[in-house]
Amino acid sequence: xxxxxxxxxxxxxxxxxxxxxxxxxxxxxxxxxxxxxxxALRGVSFDVRNGEYIAIMGPSGSGKSTLLNVxxxxxxxxxxxxxxxxxxxxxxxxYQLSRIRGRRIGFVFQSYNLLQQLNVxxxxxxxxxxxxxxxxxxxxxxxxxxxxxxxxxxxxxxxTELSGGQQQRVAIARSLVNDPYFVLADEAxxxxxxxxxxxxxxxxxxxxxxxxxxxxxxHEDEVAARAKRIIRLRDGKIESDVLNQxxxx
Amino acid sequence: xxxxxxQTVDLGIKSLLVQKLRxxxxxxxxxxxxxxxxxxxxxxxxVSYRAQQQILELGAKNVIVRTVKPxxxxxxxxxxxxxxxxxxxxxxxxxxxxxxxxRRAIPMRELKFELxxxxxxxxxxxxxxxxxxxxxxxxxIARGRWLSPRDRGKKVIVxxxxxxxxxxxxxxxxxxxxxxxxxxxxxxGQTKDRTASAAIGGSLxxxxxxxxxxxxxKTLRQRVGDxxxxxxxxxxxxxxxxxxxxxxxxTVEVNHIEEVDETAQIIETLLRKYHExxxxxxxxxxxxxxxxxxxxxxxxxxxxxxxxxxxxxxxIGIMNIMLATxxxxxxxxxxxxxxxxxxxxIIGQFLIETVVLTASGGLAGVLFGLSVGPVFRFIxxxxxxxxxxxxxxxxxxxxxxxxxxxVLLSLGISLGxxxxxxxxxxxxxxxxxxxxxxxxx
Numbered sequence: 001x002x003x004x005x006x007x008x009x010x011x012x013x014x015x016x017x018x019x020x021x022x023x024x025x026x027x028x029x030x031x032x033x034x035x036x037x038x039x040a041l042r043g044v045s046f047d048v049r050n051g052e053y054i055a056i057m058g059p060s061g062s063g064k065s066t067l068l069n070v071x072x073x074x075x076x077x078x079x080x081x082x083x084x085x086x087x088x089x090x091x092x093x094x095y096q097l098s099r100i101r102g103r104r105i106g107f108v109f110q111s112y113n114l115l116q117q118l119n120v121x122x123x124x125x126x127x128x129x130x131x132x133x134x135x136x137x138x139x140x141x142x143x144x145x146x147x148x149x150x151x152x153x154x155x156x157x158x159x160t161e162l163s164g165g166q167q168q169r170v171a172i173a174r175s176l177v178n179d180p181y182f183v184l185a186d187e188a189x190x191x192x193x194x195x196x197x198x199x200x201x202x203x204x205x206x207x208x209x210x211x212x213x214x215x216x217x218x219h220e221d222e223v224a225a226r227a228k229r230i231i232r233l234r235d236g237k238i239e240s241d242v243l244n245q246x247x248x249x
Numbered sequence: 250x251x252x253x254x255x256q257t258v259d260l261g262i263k264s265l266l267v268q269k270l271r272x273x274x275x276x277x278x279x280x281x282x283x284x285x286x287x288x289x290x291x292x293x294x295x296v297s298y299r300a301q302q303q304i305l306e307l308g309a310k311n312v313i314v315r316t317v318k319p320x321x322x323x324x325x326x327x328x329x330x331x332x333x334x335x336x337x338x339x340x341x342x343x344x345x346x347x348x349x350x351x352r353r354a355i356p357m358r359e360l361k362f363e364l365x366x367x368x369x370x371x372x373x374x375x376x377x378x379x380x381x382x383x384x385x386x387x388x389x390i391a392r393g394r395w396l397s398p399r400d401r402g403k404k405v406i407v408x409x410x411x412x413x414x415x416x417x418x419x420x421x422x423x424x425x426x427x428x429x430x431x432x433x434x435x436x437x438g439q440t441k442d443r444t445a446s447a448a449i450g451g452s453l454x455x456x457x458x459x460x461x462x463x464x465x466x467k468t469l470r471q472r473v474g475d476x477x478x479x480x481x482x483x484x485x486x487x488x489x490x491x492x493x494x495x496x497x498x499x500t501v502e503v504n505h506i507e508e509v510d511e512t513a514q515i516i517e518t519l520l521r522k523y524h525e526x527x528x529x530x531x532x533x534x535x536x537x538x539x540x541x542x543x544x545x546x547x548x549x550x551x552x553x554x555x556x557x558x559x560x561x562x563x564x565i566g567i568m569n570i571m572l573a574t575x576x577x578x579x580x581x582x583x584x585x586x587x588x589x590x591x592x593x594x595i596i597g598q599f600l601i602e603t604v605v606l607t608a609s610g611g612l613a614g615v616l617f618g619l620s621v622g623p624v625f626r627f628i629x630x631x632x633x634x635x636x637x638x639x640x641x642x643x644x645x646x647x648x649x650x651x652x653x654x655x656v657l658l659s660l661g662i663s664l665g666x667x668x669x670x671x672x673x674x675x676x677x678x679x680x681x682x683x684x685x686x687x688x689x690x
Contacts, residue, residue, distance in 0.1 A: 099591065129253065
């Protein structure tokens with residue numbers, strides 16, 4: 001394993017904006033709960049280049065979830081900058097955050113979070129609807145993505161008619177439908193058995209091979225082992241940020 | 250835009266169908282509310298339409314002057330057994346001579362009288378009238394003929410349908426003689442059934458023409474006279490009281506409908522000079538019509554208020570359900586927010602869902618409301634089969650009339666209820682913290 005921090009910042013200075021998917025600069029996130037102040041993030045800085053596959057690890061209470069919320073534009077940092085494709089999104093309105101989530105980020109959740117009243121096709125289409133993209137092109141795209149994740153023959157099935165692994169594939173298809181800058185997966189294999197975990201991780205890997213940037217939040221070493229780069233958090237700070245050289249090729 | 254709207258409506262329907270029973274029960278309140286508005290208004294319109302028809306029967310161009318029995322007591326001759334009151338033949342002459350613009354004035358005297366034939370009797374209303382009475386009251390001759398000027402003073406009689414049936418259940422009455430008091434009268438005609446007209450003046454009941462018997466006014470005056478003695482009270486011996494009335498009613502028809510009110514006032518002023526007591530009433534059917542219209546409006550306002558309350562209750566039910574739905578679907582809201590839904594997207598989704606719920610209840614209510622006619626007739630027939638005499642006549646003859654405004658109003662209100670009671674749950678959903686919502690189990 002090699003430490004990255006130094007040589008990467010050199011590169012960043014040389015590269016203009018656009019080469020990286022996003023960049024966080026000295027992010028702090030402080031909560032005030034019942035008179036107590038909780039410092040969930042205390043100065044986190046890193047950047048992720050396009051096409052990277054990174055795993056963010058850490059024990060519970062390390063600030064993992066808080067970082068996920070900030071990266072997913074669900075929460076705003078107390079201080080620091082979060083640059084997404086060159087735009088600082090750390091101080092924008094709820095409305096704008098919603099638009100950015102819809103256009104630039106693809107979410108994959110631990111518990112799949114498919115909408116029960118919709119079928120596979122309609123579930124994949126949801127992010128497009130919020131951008132006003134509906135019609136034939138949208139349907140065509142959803143069909144292609146369903147094929148990509150291997151569920152082309154089940155597009156009219158309801159989530160309850162699918163296995164956990166299949167549901168997560170639908171969720172992955174859904175996360176890709178808006179052509180996001182990066183896919184943000186939160187313990188995406190946490191509810192799956194080891195066999196389907198492998199299948200889903202294979203899917204992520206093939207997506208990454210085709211150029212997708214993937215940010216995987218996980219506490220499982222086996223899952224993190226498939227990533228190209230691993231960031232470990234502890235007590236709201238980055239403990240280590242290394243390239244994963246043990247990655248099976 | 251429009252495609253997106255329909256997609257949201259589609260989503261709303263799908264979401265509601267997840268909990269079919271609950272959605273159905275919630276919509277039931279709105280269903281009952283809207284169908285109640287339409288039903289009640291249709292009933293009210295039916296009643297008031299009939300009342301209006303009855304008033305129109307009296308003639309919109311007519312001023313009706315009626316004899317009214319003055320209140321007892323305060324009379325100078327309280328002990329007198331004969332009460333003299335009412336319109337006079339002199340009044341009739343005065344009206345005809347003094348009031349210009351009247352087309353005609355038709356006098357009439359009516360009294361209860363027993364008609365007899367062998368052992369059959371009929372308690373008829375004996376009407377002394379002139380020839381125009383037939384046309385004025387839109388009576389029609391079933392057989393025989395109506396009174397003619399040649400009959401004046403003669404002992405001839407025209408029977409109304411029901412009167413004729415009682416005296417001649419099986420035979421043709423024309424040419425037969427019947428007893429009117431102590432004299433024989435020859436039956437010359439029989440009228441057809443005629444629907445009752447509105448109550449006027451002193452009489453509370455609507456005027457029923459079917460138990461009448463018509464004789465020339467002159468005959469009545471000469472043969473029966475103005476004074477009518479009646480046996481009253483029980484105990485030993487006979488006790489008679491008498492009423493001395495010249496005319497029961499004068500129907501004045503004016504040339505133009507606009508002159509009705511003015512003419513009524515002139516008649517009122519004219520009569521006041523000659524009558525010490527208020528033993529007459531001037532009735533303007535047109536005024537009755539206006540009163541009926543006012544009553545109808547008040548009635549409708551009342552109905553709409555009642556219906557409004559029932560829709561309010563329905564709306565609160567809807568809001569309750571939607572709040573429960575928002576709580577249950579907190580996770581869904583979080584997911585949608587993460588996938589790019591703005592707050593207004595969420596508000597739109599839940600608002601449309603609520604409106605879909607109330608609108609479907611409202612539409613079903615309108616459809617059921619529109620079926621008021623057949624359904625009401627069916628219920629009426631069912632009750633009639635079980636116990637034929639249990640329905641009061643007003644219900645029996647009631648025909649509901651659907652008012653278009655009530656349909657539009659109830660549909661509009663049901664949509665409005667959806668919007669008003671949907672806003673709060675929808676806003677509640679939209680302002681959930683997406684992070685909390687995603688974590689919600």
